Amino acid sequence: MTLTAALLAYVLAASLLTVTPGVDTALILRTAALEGPKRAAMAALGINAGCLLWGAAVALGLGALLAASELAFNILKWSGAAYLLWLGLQMLLKPRSEFSLTSTAEEERHGQLGWFIKGLLGNLLNPKVGVFYVSFLPQFVPAGYPVGSFSFALACIHVLLGLFWAAALILATRPLATFLRRGGLVQWLDRATGSVLLVFAAGLALAKR
Template identity: 60%
Template sequence: MTLTDSLVSYTFAITLLTLTPGLDTALILRTAASEGSKKAFQAAMGVNAGCMIWGAIVALGLGALLTASELAFNVLKWVGAAYLCWLGLQMLFKPRNQMAADSAADAPLKKSSNGFIKGLFGNVLNPKVGVFYVTFLPQFVASGYPVAAYTFGLAMIHVLIGTVWSSTMIAATRPLSRWLKRPAVVRNMDRLTGLVFVAFAVRLATSKR
């Protein structure tokens, strides 16, 4: 994959994923509505910090693993393709009607008055973020570039897009909150994201090192 192909396809996919309402979106909107814009922005920065931590962990691990082993590359490729396909099919055929609800793991965080801590631990303690990064990021590494550095760079693009989207949500909390909570919006975003995930699963499965 060339550098241009990598960046364009990844940016499209990760932007769509970022716009799809999920736990992070719910946290930021809820914080903005109940505690104000400042706390919501802190929560958004906490979410971004969590993504950076996951990005660093995944980048270092993948960089060492994929450089050392052809078998590891192939195993990760097929596991990643299967996982993305499963996620995509779930979103296509069982789309949600509402934004993700709070998980049990989030309960202790509600008592914290620090928006950054809420966002950080809500993200870091969510293993799905790490699993997603492990399965999603490797397929976008451009040929001829160091795996670890490039993977972390992709995570930083996610952080940048997330910052822009979070700032937009916070600046327009009420209208965006109402729009994002509409069942039709949630369903259609899930289906569109699911379709993209299935397409990338096929792409990953047919890719070569």
């Protein structure tokens, strides 16, 4: 496989995987719709920072540990499932009753940092990302290229695709902001997202290497 063919095949495959709905999409859409584009952008940055760190781990050979060690995989798997469960229950049991389009500077800073951390942890605590990278990325490394560094470059491409997709999601939800002053809709969206996160938590808990 030539370099050009490998990159084209990878971009196509990674693009399809990026737009496939998952927990990251749910978090970005919910945050964009209810918290505003700045906080949604921070959540997206956190999610993609997690992907970048996983890419670096795979390049350094650490990702192979998750593929080989059942104990390491299970520890990270249950930590991630517990984190998603906690996020989902927070939204499901304590939905907000209203949405405000304005916020103080302190709330804005804390909100943005909080959603960055949520996005980051949601990815770092998901061992399936590491196992996916260690099994998926090497397939697109052309002959004669170093697997570690080229795999990290592919992970960087995946992160760029993820950022573009997150921006598209945020822009798509922005026109809905005027409808979000309705308390009932805010509660419904919080509970719906919480339910989705619980489903993903269960899926992660049942995942196998």
